[in-house]
Amino acid sequence: MSFHAAVFIAVSLDGFIARPDGAIDWLTERGERAGETGYDEFMAAIDTVVLGRNTYETVLTFDFWPYEGKQVEVLSTTLPLDVDERVIVHRTLDALVQTLDDRGAKRIYADGGRVVQTFLRAGLLNELTITTVPVLIGSGIPLFGALDQDISLNHNATRTLNAGFVQSDYTIHR
Numbered sequence: 536m537s538f539h540a541a542v543f544i545a546v547s548l549d550g551f552i553a554r555p556d557g558a559i560d561w562l563t564e565r566g567e568r569a570g571e572t573g574y575d576e577f578m579a580a581i582d583t584v585v586l587g588r589n590t591y592e593t594v595l596t597f598d599f600w601p602y603e604g605k606q607v608e609v610l611s612t613t614l615p616l617d618v619d620e621r622v623i624v625h626r627t628l629d630a631l632v633q634t635l636d637d638r639g640a641k642r643i644y645a646d647g648g649r650v651v652q653t654f655l656r657a658g659l660l661n662e663l664t665i666t667t668v669p670v671l672i673g674s675g676i677p678l679f680g681a682l683d684q685d686i687s688l689n690h691n692a693t694r695t696l697n698a699g700f701v702q703s704d705y706t707i708h709r
Contacts, residue, residue, distance in 0.1 A: 538635050540585075540643040540659050542651050543577045544678065545666045551675030552648050557589055561672050568698035572666060581605060583640040585631065585654075588614050590647030591622065608634065610650055628653060652680045655707075662706050663688070669699035 545562050546552055553559050584602050586594065588611035594601060600621065607622040610631055616624045625631040635643065645654045654660045665678070687708035694702050 538583075538640045538643050539661045540645050540654055541577070541581075541662045541664070542645050542654075542660060543574060543664045544646065544651065545668055546678050547668055547670050547672045547675070549671045549673065550677055550679070551672055552678050553589075553593075553676045554672060555675050557593060557676070559593065561670050562668055565668055565670065565698070569666065569668075569700035570697035572696060572700075572702060573664070577664065578605075578644070581642050581644045583608060583635065583638075583642070584644045584646060585610060585635075585650055586622075587611065587647035587650040590650070605644075606638070606640070610653070628657060632659070648676045648678060648680075651678065655679070655686060656682065658709075660707050662704065664702065664704050666696070666700055666702040669701075 544552060545566070547561060554561070583606040585608045588609060591609045591611070591614070602621075608631055609618075609622045609624045610628065611624055612626055614624050618624060623634065625634065645651055645660065651660070688705040689708050691704040691706060693704075696702055
C-alpha cells in the first residue's frame with residue numbers, strides 16, 4: 536500500500552457526523568462561522584477522494600460538484616457501477632485498494648462514516664483532522680463505531696477556530 540489516507544471531518548460535540556437520516560443541517564447552518572478551517576489547503580494536497588454511498592448521495596444534493604479535478608471512488612454494494620461518469624464504484628474494500636495501488640494514488644481523502652470506520656478497522660488510515668462543532672444533536676450517525684482493538688493516536692495539534700469550533704489533528708500510531 537503506497538498511499539497516505541486522511542480524514543478531514545466535522546462532528547457534533549456529542550460525536551455525530553450526521554443526524555439519523557443523514558442530514559447535516561446542524562453543520563451547514565453553522566459551518567461558515569468557523570472561519571478558515573484548512574480544508575482548501577487539505578484538498579489541494581489530495582489526488583483521490585473515497586466516499587461511501589450515503590456521503591456520495593449527500594454530495595449530489597449540493598449546488599456544485601466539490602471534487603472537480605480529483606479521482607473519486609465510491610465504496611458501495613448497492614450503487615449501480617455506471618451510476619455517474621465522475622466516479623468509480625467499488626463493491627469491496629480489496630477491489631478499491633487494488634485500484635488505488637494500480638493507479639498510483641498518493642494522498643486519499645476518506646470521507647463518510649462507514650468509509651472512515653472501514654479504513655480505520657483495516658489499518659488504512661494515516662491521519663485524522665476532526666473539527667468539533669459546538670452543538671449537541673442528541674442522536675445520529677457516529678464518527679467512530681465498534682473496533683476490534685484499541686487504535687492509538689498521536690496528537691499533533693489542537694486549535695480554536697471562530698465561534699467555538701475546535702479542530703484537532705492526529706496521526707495514527709503504528
